[in-house]
Amino acid sequence: MVSKACIQLPILDISQPLQPCSSSLSSLSEACKELGFFHITNHGISKDLYDKIRLLSEFLFSLPNETKIKLGPFSSIKTYTPHYIASPFFESLRVSGPDFTSSAQSSADVLFDKHYSEFSEILRQYGSAMTELSKKIVKIVLMTLGDDVERKYYDSEYKNCHGYLRIINYSAPKSLEEEVEGLGMHTDMSCLTILYQDEMGGLQVRSNQGHWIDISPCEGTLVVNIGDLLRAWSNEKLRSSEHRVVLKKPLNRFSLAFFWCFENDKVILAPDEVVGEGNSRIYKPFVCSDYLRFRESNEKGKFEKIGFTVRDFAGIRFQM
Numbered sequence: 157m158v159s160k161a162c163i164q165l166p167i168l169d170i171s172q173p174l175q176p177c178s179s180s181l182s183s184l185s186e187a188c189k190e191l192g193f194f195h196i197t198n199h200g201i202s203k204d205l206y207d208k209i210r211l212l213s214e215f216l217f218s219l220p221n222e223t224k225i226k227l228g229p230f231s232s233i234k235t236y237t238p239h240y241i242a243s244p245f246f247e248s249l250r251v252s253g254p255d256f257t258s259s260a261q262s263s264a265d266v267l268f269d270k271h272y273s274e275f276s277e278i279l280r281q282y283g284s285a286m287t288e289l290s291k292k293i294v295k296i297v298l299m300t301l302g303d304d305v306e307r308k309y310y311d312s313e314y315k316n317c318h319g320y321l322r323i324i325n326y327s328a329p330k331s332l333e334e335e336v337e338g339l340g341m342h343t344d345m346s347c348l349t350i351l352y353q354d355e356m357g358g359l360q361v362r363s364n365q366g367h368w369i370d371i372s373p374c375e376g377t378l379v380v381n382i383g384d385l386l387r388a389w390s391n392e393k394l395r396s397s398e399h400r401v402v403l404k405k406p407l408n409r410f411s412l413a414f415f416w417c418f419e420n421d422k423v424i425l426a427p428d429e430v431v432g433e434g435n436s437r438i439y440k441p442f443v444c445s446d447y448l449r450f451r452e453s454n455e456k457g458k459f460e461k462i463g464f465t466v467r468d469f470a471g472i473r474f475q476m
């Protein structure tokens with residue numbers, strides 16, 4: 157039975173140092189274990205920057221399909237995911253790090269006739285702010301796994317992580333008689349994801365009991381969720397929850413999802429200390445890019461296979 161509920165996620169003030177034994181760390185720890193979602197505040201990204209990205213995105217997604225399709229999925233650039241791949245309502249543009257400027261510029265060069273440097277400059281600013289935030293958040297999340305985990309493993313395991321951004325436009329549904337899914341149930345292929353959703357709401361996370369829980373937008377905060385790579389690395393001490401987007405109003409919805417991932421050739425294996433004595437290992441070691449390929453190996457334009465997770469790929473106990 158799937159029903160709906162509301163929940164108050166913990167809000168982490170990312171501008172403040174987190175004390176090892178504080179109540180903030182324990183509520184964060186609980187959230188990462190149970191739901192894999194929390195909010196951050198005081199992240200330093202101005203409303204002005206969001207307004208600019210939104211305006212540029214509205215312009216970009218309003219271009220004719222024949223123009224947008226030059227960016228993918230069947231062209232050489234492959235930064236654009238058109239409607240009907242993830243869902244009839246979903247389209248997105250990908251901007252990849254670490255050089256966000258040149259990634260954005262190569263898309264802009266195809267879309268716009270004249271050189272359009274504002275587009276790449278704004279995305280450079282956002283990409284570098286998200287990169288710094290991701291590093292900070294990974295350190296904090298590792299602290300929830302035990303006193304020494306961050307100190308022992310951040311440099312050796314997480315130093316080469318990289319990020320990419322997906323700018324998403326959900327078109328307005330014409331009829332709202334039934335629940336309209338803008339993006340179907342999935343887990344993220346990242347270590348963690350930082351999400352900005354606009355004031356429309358519609359993001360939902362699936363609880364352990366199979367209930368859909370609304371993650372309501374909250375001005376000035378961003379949503380962080382744990383992805384499959386961190387779920388596997390932590391031997392499931394951290395949860396990467398299934399989530400989806402439901403469109404509730406006859407309006408466009410705009411979101412920005414930033415995915416922070418291990419480097420492609422990294423072998424993901426939970427350290428013994430993280431698995432813990434007496435616990436069995438849940439995942440066999442796997443190469444990061446092999447998992448990404450597994451998720452992207454569907455027929456429809458190399459977008460993510462929705463509904464498959466890292467358990468299906470490398471789970472020891474769960475493999476069929």
Ligand SMILES: O=C(O)CCC(=O)C(=O)O
Nearest residue numbers: 324344353359401411413
């Ligand atoms: O648009 C959203 O709010 C969520 C997007 C998402 O979950 C994703 O791109 O993985």
Ligand SMILES: [Fe+2]
Nearest residue numbers: 342343344399
């Ligand atoms: Fe997601």
